[in-house]
Amino acid sequence: MTSAVAPGPAPAEATPQRTPLLRLTDVVKHFRVGVNASVKAVDGVSFDVFEGETVGLVGESGCGKSTLGRLITQLIPVTSGTIVFGDTELTTLGGERLRQQRKHLQMIFQDPFASLDPRMTVGDIIAEPLMNFGLMRGREKDRRVQELLRVVGLNPYFNNRYPHEFSGGQRQRIGIARALALNPKLIVCDEPVSALDVSIQAQIINLLEDLQKEFGLTYIFIAHDLSVVRHISDRVMVMYLGKIVEVAPSEDLYRSQAHPYTRALLSAIPVPDPRIESKRRLVELSGEIPSPINPPSGCHFHTRCPIARAPGVCADEEPPLERKRDGHLAACHFAEDVITALTFGPAT
Amino acid sequence: MSDPVLDVKHLSTSFFTDDGEVKAVRDVSLQLYPGETLGIVGESGCGKSVTAMSVLGLVQRPGRVVAGEILFKGRDLLKVPSDELRQVRGRDIAMIFQDPLSSMNPVLRVGFQIDEAMYAHDKIPKEQVHSRDVELLKQVRVPDAVNRLRDYPHQFSGGMRQRAMIAMGLSNKPQILIADEPTTALDVTVQAQILELLRDLNQQLGTSIILITHNLGVVAGLCTRVIVMYAGEIVEEGPVEQIFEHPQHPYTWSLLRSLPRIDANRKDRLRSIEGLPPDLIDPPPGCEFSPRCPFRIERCFSEDPDLAEVAPRQHAACWVTMDRAYAEMNAGSITDTRPGAASGVRPPKDLEPSAAETAETAMQSEPEPVGADEQA
Numbered sequence: 001m002t003s004a005v006a007p008g009p010a011p012a013e014a015t016p017q018r019t020p021l022l023r024l025t026d027v028v029k030h031f032r033v034g035v036n037a038s039v040k041a042v043d044g045v046s047f048d049v050f051e052g053e054t055v056g057l058v059g060e061s062g063c064g065k066s067t068l069g070r071l072i073t074q075l076i077p078v079t080s081g082t083i084v085f086g087d088t089e090l091t092t093l094g095g096e097r098l099r100q101q102r103k104h105l106q107m108i109f110q111d112p113f114a115s116l117d118p119r120m121t122v123g124d125i126i127a128e129p130l131m132n133f134g135l136m137r138g139r140e141k142d143r144r145v146q147e148l149l150r151v152v153g154l155n156p157y158f159n160n161r162y163p164h165e166f167s168g169g170q171r172q173r174i175g176i177a178r179a180l181a182l183n184p185k186l187i188v189c190d191e192p193v194s195a196l197d198v199s200i201q202a203q204i205i206n207l208l209e210d211l212q213k214e215f216g217l218t219y220i221f222i223a224h225d226l227s228v229v230r231h232i233s234d235r236v237m238v239m240y241l242g243k244i245v246e247v248a249p250s251e252d253l254y255r256s257q258a259h260p261y262t263r264a265l266l267s268a269i270p271v272p273d274p275r276i277e278s279k280r281r282l283v284e285l286s287g288e289i290p291s292p293i294n295p296p297s298g299c300h301f302h303t304r305c306p307i308a309r310a311p312g313v314c315a316d317e318e319p320p321l322e323r324k325r326d327g328h329l330a331a332c333h334f335a336e337d338v339i340t341a342l343t344f345g346p347a348t
Numbered sequence: 349m350s351d352p353v354l355d356v357k358h359l360s361t362s363f364f365t366d367d368g369e370v371k372a373v374r375d376v377s378l379q380l381y382p383g384e385t386l387g388i389v390g391e392s393g394c395g396k397s398v399t400a401m402s403v404l405g406l407v408q409r410p411g412r413v414v415a416g417e418i419l420f421k422g423r424d425l426l427k428v429p430s431d432e433l434r435q436v437r438g439r440d441i442a443m444i445f446q447d448p449l450s451s452m453n454p455v456l457r458v459g460f461q462i463d464e465a466m467y468a469h470d471k472i473p474k475e476q477v478h479s480r481d482v483e484l485l486k487q488v489r490v491p492d493a494v495n496r497l498r499d500y501p502h503q504f505s506g507g508m509r510q511r512a513m514i515a516m517g518l519s520n521k522p523q524i525l526i527a528d529e530p531t532t533a534l535d536v537t538v539q540a541q542i543l544e545l546l547r548d549l550n551q552q553l554g555t556s557i558i559l560i561t562h563n564l565g566v567v568a569g570l571c572t573r574v575i576v577m578y579a580g581e582i583v584e585e586g587p588v589e590q591i592f593e594h595p596q597h598p599y600t601w602s603l604l605r606s607l608p609r610i611d612a613n614r615k616d617r618l619r620s621i622e623g624l625p626p627d628l629i630d631p632p633p634g635c636e637f638s639p640r641c642p643f644r645i646e647r648c649f650s651e652d653p654d655l656a657e658v659a660p661r662q663h664a665a666c667w668v669t670m671d672r673a674y675a676e677m678n679a680g681s682i683t684d685t686r687p688g689a690a691s692g693v694r695p696p697k698d699l700e701p702s703a704a705e706t707a708e709t710a711m712q713s714e715p716e717p718v719g720a721d722e723q724a
Contacts, residue, residue, distance in 0.1 A: 060535035167624055197391035198562060202606035202620035209617070224535065231608035231618070250614050268540035269610050270565025274588045276611065277569040282540050288505050 020048035021218055027081035029067055039292050041067040043242035054219040056233030058226050064242040065222045069188045073105050106179040110191035112171035116163040122174055123159030129181040148177040169200035188220045226269055238262045241300040244321055247329040258330035260305050263342050283342050307334055307341045352379035353523050353556055359416035361402045368629040372398045374580045385550055385557040387571035395580040396560045400526050405433045439469040442517035446529035448509035452501040459497030462516050471520045484515040507538035526558045543570050576600045579626050579636035586662030596664040599637045619685045642690040643673040649695055
């Protein structure tokens with residue numbers, strides 16, 4: 001896991017014996033709005049994902065994390081850049097050949113109410129991927145559906161019920177069963193627990209962890225809740241305004257950060273412990289997130305950064321995402337100063 | 349301790365639906381003291397918002413307060429005529445809601461809406477209203493306050509809108525501010541700013557705050573006292589430090605252990621709470637948490653425990669309490685969170701959940717006899 005992510009088309013330090021399951025190179029997605037403007041939702045993102053790992057993607061609303069998830073599953077086409085899955089380049093595929101790849105790439109959605117067709121039975125919902133690919137029918141299909149229900153912790157005889165008969169947590173399990181139906185390699189989980197209550201969240205997180213072990217799944221886990229992401233992920237990528245600003249191993253993300261935005265984000269997370277809370281100091285960010293239609297020059301974060309030198313290098317030059325200390329990758333000109341210049345709470 | 353500003357006694361609120369009476373809040377008593385920040389935490393459907401709505405007389409049909417008293421300044425708010433209650437609402441007790449966008453009128457300027465709150469109550473002299481709205485926006489740290497007053501709500505960001513809502517709530521210098529999930533719709537950096545604002549306002553103005561939230565971290569940061577609700581009832585209450593360090597109700601304990609914490613060891617598996625909250629049309633006899641509780645004993649299925657003092661100023665509604673669970677059931681070392689796992693107690697035959705209801709929990713693990721090995 002030493003060099004899981006590298007910027008640019010040629011990963012500088014990729015471990016030679018491991019080939020990534022997924023490699024994104026300079027992926028860009030611009031949505032056109034109006035005549036001469038576009039929302040730069042994802043603005044040059046490169047990273048690798050290796051088999052069996054969980055990569056977390058966090059950021060505040062509008063940072064492009066969900067768009068990136070949809071690009072990976074090719075639910076929307078890229079503006080430029082490449083997405084290589086296994087040895088297949090997905091962005092140039094179309095029609096049937098792309099459809100065949102979808103077997104290996106599945107998605108779990110945020111809203112367990114909107115993502116299940118209310119007029120289909122649970123059995124039909126879970127069997128739909130099997131039917132789409134003409135893989136199973138009749139008895140065999142029913143057995144597979146029941147097996148999947150069992151795997152996600154539901155009663156296998158629920159296959160004739162409708163989604164409205166289930167609670168939010170149970171529906172999320174149905175969504176997970178559907179994603180598992182085709183034995184995918186990679187599952188993109190887009191905020192899979194943020195609509196759920198705390199006590200149910202833990203059930204779903206544990207289930208996802210168990211399934212990963214059992215089926216050797218690879219996850220891309222997208223969420224705005226850094227505590228949840230850090231818990232489930234091996235590596236965490238932090239996004240800000242369409243760019244990855246830091247990649248860090250989950251273990252030491254709380255202890256050390258190499259980007260001021262990550263540090264501010266961490267300082268803002270309330271910890272359920274009054275003693276820690278009373279000592280916590282907020283790394284204040286000035287202003288609000290700029291518009292992704294016209295992001296700031298140089299480092300996108302410089303307008304709000306507490307340690308930016310602007311005018312100066314931060315406003316003029318875009319910092320590359322590169323290796324800083326302790327296995328962190330960060331896109332910051334002054335990553336070395338982050339810990340010393342910005343202190344918060346008990347981490348220091 | 350001084351007299352409470354708000355004293356809720358044995359409040360029960362129900363919703364009369366076609367399926368039956370949903371007993372959303374049952375026998376809830378709480379006191380709010382001057383200058384205090386009281387947190388009410390619980391999961392969706394636990395009755396925390398309905399409790400607040402009941403205080404302000406905002407429960408709508410088919411809901412109705414069925415029993416209790418809400419004493420504010422010596423008057424029972426449930427008995428005062430609606431026009432008098434209207435004078436209390438917004439003037440003495442203000443409320444801010446989760447979604448600041450749908451709480452504001454989209455076609456009226458923000459300044460007008462803040463002024464409106466002041467004109468409605470005649471507490472602030474009319475000629476002062478205009479200077480006060482600028483002052484209020486500055487107080488809630490909206491930059492460029494003079495110009496922003498002329499903006500419409502859609503020109504404000506989510507965080508700014510919530511600030512404007514807080515300004516509106518504070519405009520009549522209320523004694524109590526009820527904040528119902530004020531930061532749930534906001535990003536965490538913005539949430540931190542709003543919480544800091546509420547903390548400062550509480551200290552500067554002495555406004556008592558009731559903070560309703562599902563986020564235990566938010567409570568830990570802002571509140572001095574906390575009430576934990578489950579299935580329409582208060583299960584535990586007490587000073588924040590005590591509740592977080594020595595929770596006595598198994599629900600509070602489980603909830604705290606089910607959270608992924610940013611400062612925790614990542615390898616620890618989350619201790620989930622198995623099962624689902626009960627149906628409030630037909631709550632289980634005995635303790636509402638017993639169907640999901642790892643520490644339940646036989647008594648829990650038949651008798652509903654009342655809140656009892658478990659430590660100075662701390663009350664819990666539990667027959668077992670965590671002190672006993674730690675001493676007798678090795679609560680600290682349990683890894684199995686299935687119902688009855690620590691005590692080995694199964695529900696009586698007639699309460700055995702049907703096959704359909706157990707699906708979520710029963711299918712997850714091998715059907716071996718629950719809890720036998722943890723006891724050893």
